Amino acid sequence: MTDSFPRRQARTRRFTLGAPRGVTISPEGERVVFLRSRGGTDPVTCLWTLDLASGEERLVADPHELDGSADAEDLPPEERARRERSREQAGGVVAYATDRPVTMAAFTLSGQLYVTDFAAGLTPRLVETPGGVIDPRPDPRGRRVAYVSGGALHVHDITARTTTTIAEPDAPHVTYGLADFVAAEEMGRMRGYWWAPDGESLLVARVDDGPVRRWHIADPANPDRTPAVVAYPAAGTPNARVTLEILALDGTSTPVRWDAARDEYVAEAVWNERGLMVVVQPRDQKALRTLRVDVATGATTLVTEQTDPVWVDIVPGVPTHTAAGALVTTVDADGARRLVVDGEPVTPPSLQVRDVADVEGDVVLFRASTDPTSIGLWTWGPDGLSEVTPEPGVHGGRLAGGTLVVTRQDLDTDGTTTTVRRGGSERTIPSFADLPGLTPRVTLLTAGKRELSTAVLFPSGHEPGTKLPVLLDPYGGPHAQRVLAARAAHLTSQWFADQGFAVVVVDGRGTPGRGPEFERAVHGDLAGPVLEDQVDALHAVAEQYPDLDLSRVGIRGWSFGGYLAALAVLRRPDVFHAAVAGAPVTDWALYDTHYTERYLGRPDEDPDAYARSSLIPDAATLTRPLLLVHGLADDNVVAAHTLRLSSALLAAGRPHNVLPLSGVTHMTPQEVVAENLLLLQVQFLKDALRA
Numbered sequence: 001m002t003d004s005f006p007r008r009q010a011r012t013r014r015f016t017l018g019a020p021r022g023v024t025i026s027p028e029g030e031r032v033v034f035l036r037s038r039g040g041t042d043p044v045t046c047l048w049t050l051d052l053a054s055g056e057e058r059l060v061a062d063p064h065e066l067d068g069s070a071d072a073e074d075l076p077p078e079e080r081a082r083r084e085r086s087r088e089q090a091g092g093v094v095a096y097a098t099d100r101p102v103t104m105a106a107f108t109l110s111g112q113l114y115v116t117d118f119a120a121g122l123t124p125r126l127v128e129t130p131g132g133v134i135d136p137r138p139d140p141r142g143r144r145v146a147y148v149s150g151g152a153l154h155v156h157d158i159t160a161r162t163t164t165t166i167a168e169p170d171a172p173h174v175t176y177g178l179a180d181f182v183a184a185e186e187m188g189r190m191r192g193y194w195w196a197p198d199g200e201s202l203l204v205a206r207v208d209d210g211p212v213r214r215w216h217i218a219d220p221a222n223p224d225r226t227p228a229v230v231a232y233p234a235a236g237t238p239n240a241r242v243t244l245e246i247l248a249l250d251g252t253s254t255p256v257r258w259d260a261a262r263d264e265y266v267a268e269a270v271w272n273e274r275g276l277m278v279v280v281q282p283r284d285q286k287a288l289r290t291l292r293v294d295v296a297t298g299a300t301t302l303v304t305e306q307t308d309p310v311w312v313d314i315v316p317g318v319p320t321h322t323a324a325g326a327l328v329t330t331v332d333a334d335g336a337r338r339l340v341v342d343g344e345p346v347t348p349p350s351l352q353v354r355d356v357a358d359v360e361g362d363v364v365l366f367r368a369s370t371d372p373t374s375i376g377l378w379t380w381g382p383d384g385l386s387e388v389t390p391e392p393g394v395h396g397g398r399l400a401g402g403t404l405v406v407t408r409q410d411l412d413t414d415g416t417t418t419t420v421r422r423g424g425s426e427r428t429i430p431s432f433a434d435l436p437g438l439t440p441r442v443t444l445l446t447a448g449k450r451e452l453s454t455a456v457l458f459p460s461g462h463e464p465g466t467k468l469p470v471l472l473d474p475y476g477g478p479h480a481q482r483v484l485a486a487r488a489a490h491l492t493s494q495w496f497a498d499q500g501f502a503v504v505v506v507d508g509r510g511t512p513g514r515g516p517e518f519e520r521a522v523h524g525d526l527a528g529p530v531l532e533d534q535v536d537a538l539h540a541v542a543e544q545y546p547d548l549d550l551s552r553v554g555i556r557g558w559s560f561g562g563y564l565a566a567l568a569v570l571r572r573p574d575v576f577h578a579a580v581a582g583a584p585v586t587d588w589a590l591y592d593t594h595y596t597e598r599y600l601g602r603p604d605e606d607p608d609a610y611a612r613s614s615l616i617p618d619a620a621t622l623t624r625p626l627l628l629v630h631g632l633a634d635d636n637v638v639a640a641h642t643l644r645l646s647s648a649l650l651a652a653g654r655p656h657n658v659l660p661l662s663g664v665t666h667m668t669p670q671e672v673v674a675e676n677l678l679l680l681q682v683q684f685l686k687d688a689l690r691a
Helices: 005-011 077-086 181-187 487-498 516-520 528-544 560-571 593-600 607-613 616-621 640-651 671-689
Strands: 021-025 031-037 044-051 057-061 104-109 112-117 125-127 133-138 144-149 152-157 162-167 174-176 193-195 201-208 214-217 228-231 241-248 253-255 265-272 275-281 287-293 300-307 327-333 336-341 352-360 363-369 376-381 384-387 394-400 403-409 416-420 426-428 442-447 452-457 468-472 502-507 548-558 578-582 626-631 657-661
Touching: 005 487, 005 671, 021 394, 021 403, 057 112, 077 133, 077 181, 104 133, 104 144, 112 133, 112 144, 133 193, 144 193, 152 174, 152 201, 162 201, 162 241, 181 265, 181 593, 193 265, 201 265, 241 265, 300 327, 327 352, 336 363, 352 394, 363 394, 376 394, 403 487, 442 487, 442 528, 452 487, 452 528, 468 528, 468 671, 487 502, 487 671, 502 528, 502 548, 528 548, 528 560, 548 560, 548 671, 560 578, 560 616, 560 626, 578 671, 593 607, 616 640, 626 640, 626 671, 657 671
Parallel strands: 336 352, 468 502, 468 548, 548 578, 578 626, 626 657
Antiparallel strands: 021 031, 031 044, 044 057, 104 112, 112 125, 133 144, 144 152, 152 162, 174 201, 193 201, 201 241, 214 228, 241 253, 265 275, 275 287, 287 300, 327 336, 352 363, 363 376, 376 384, 394 403, 403 416, 416 426, 442 452, 452 502
8 A cells, every 4th residue: 555645755754865965075076975864764864975986885874883773863952952943854964074175074873973084994983972962073184073062062182082171161051162042043053163274273152041031841741741941032032142262272262352242143153264254243133244353362353244224134155265365245236135256246136146055266156046936056256157057946056176066956856966077077966765756737927916936736637617725835934935946845735736726835025036125025014015915926826727716715834834824814814714824923022033033123122013913913803714733842933822822812702723733843753743734734624615
C-alpha cells in the first residue's frame, strides 16, 4: 500500500531529506564538502566530500557509525534552541565548519565535539569535553577548534589535545560566544564569535539576557514537568545586552567600543585580511552602520551608514571586500535594492538584489530578481554584470577557486545541485531525496491593480465548467514568498487542490521580491494592506477563472499566514467563509522586539498601530467557522496568542475550534502530527464550505 502524500511529505521533511546542502568549496576549487542524509526518509545527516577531478564521493562522517544515539540525539538545550531558530528539521551532522584551506572540519553529535581531516580513510576523532558542545569552529589555519559549552567559550589545541577556557560567564544569565534570541530568530546571525585571520584571537559576543523578561512555557499534557523558562524579548520590553570583546589566546581582552546606547543590535561581524568590521543597528532600525574596529584598542570608526525614515534591512552576505579591497554593500535606491561596490551602485534599478553569496577575487556572486517569482544567480566583476542562471527558477550558489556550485529548483524538476569548474566541466551532486509523486498544475500570473504575484492550482483532471470551492493558501507577510517558480513551493497547495479545491496563493504587500517600497507598505499596519491584497487578487483571479465559486472561500496559513487567515474571517466575512489559523500571532505586543518594532514601532509609542494590527478586538465579529491550531511548546509564537484570542471569542459568545498540539514547537516536525494536521484541515474546510 502506498503511503499518502501527507505521510510521505511528513516523513521526508517536505522531501528535503537526502538532498545535498551546506556546500563549502576548497580555495583551489578542487574539493566540495557538503551535507546529505543517506536516503529520502533518513533524518540523520552525514558529512561528505566530492573530488571534482575524479568525481569520487567520500562519506566523511556517518553519525550511525560514530554515535549510537544518532536516531535519538541528546542535545544541549542551547542546541535545541539554535535548531529551532534555524528551522532545522533533520538530525546528525546538521552543521559543520572548516579551516580556510578546507582540509579539516569540526562538528557535533549529541553535544559531543568531533574533528575530522578530509584525507581519505581517516575517521573523525571524538574530542574529550565536558559535553554540551555548541557551534564548534576551527581557526583559519586548522590548528585549534573553538566551541561553546555551558555558556563559556573554549579553545581546543588539535595537536596538543589540550583545551583552554578563554571566557566563562561572569554573572547570572551571561553567555559568551552565542547569538542572542533576536539575532538568531530575526537577523539571521546564528553565531556569537569570529576567529581572527591568524588564528591567535577571537571576537566574542558577551550576551547578558538578565534584563529580558522571563516567560514560562508549560507542558499541560505532563503536569509533573517543570515549565521551561525562556528569556523572551517581547515588543516594547528590554532586549539582551550584547557587547563585544577581542580575546587573545594569551589571555588579554580588549572591549570593542561603540555607542551601544544608540545602536543596541549587533547585526553582523566580518574579520578577514582587510580587518575587523562590525555592523550595528539602533532599536528603531532606521539606520545600519558598519564600523571598522582597531584590534589593538577596540576603538571603532564609521565605514558606511544607511538611514531610512521607515527601516533599513539587514542584507545577508554584506559587508565584504573584493581582493582589490573594494567594499561590497547594498543600498535601497531608485525603487530597488542595488549592489554597491566601492561606493557606487553596479546593478540597475530593474534588478532586486536578494543577498551576496561569495566573493572570489574581484568577482561578486549574488542572488537577484528581475521577476519576483524567480531568484537568479548573478556576478559582477571587472567584466561587468553577468546573469549566470537566466532560466526561471529559484537558485542558490557558492563560488571559490574558479568552481561554481549551483542549486536549482524550477517548475519542471525536483531540484538539482551542479558543480561547474573553470573551463566548463560539470558534475551533478546526486540527490537521494524521495520524489513527491505529485506534479503541481500551477499557473503563475499577476492579479489585481497592484499586479500581485499569484499562483492558481486546480485539481488534477479538473474539467472546465465545474464549480469549485476556493482555498487561499498564503503566507502573505514579510520575509517569505509563496509564489515562486519552483515545484517544491506548490506541492502542498496541489494536494489541497486534489482534495477538491481551486487553490489561490498570493504574495501581497510586505512580501519580498518587489523592492523596498512594496515591502514597506505594511509599516504601521500589518493587517489592512495584506488583507486588502488577498481580496483584490482573489476577485481578479475569479474574473479570469469562472470555475472559482466565490460563495465558498476558505483560507489557511501558518505563522504570519495563520494570522492572515484569522484576520480574513474576522474582518472580511463577506469574502471568506472559513479559516484554519496555525500558530497565529494574534496580539503583536506578544511578539519579539526586532521583528514587531520594525513594522509597528514600540507599543508605548504607537499603540494605535498595535490596535490596528491586533485580532483580539475583532473577536466579537466572528461569524464564520474558525479552527485555531497551536503547538504548546512553541517558543517563537507562544501558545498565549491562540489562547488569548480563544478567550476573547468565548467571552463574546463566538463558537470556534481550538486544536492544541502537545509538545509541538513552531516547526511541527513530528511525522504523525504533520500528516494528520493536513488531513484535519481538509476535513474542517470541506465541512465548513460544504465541499
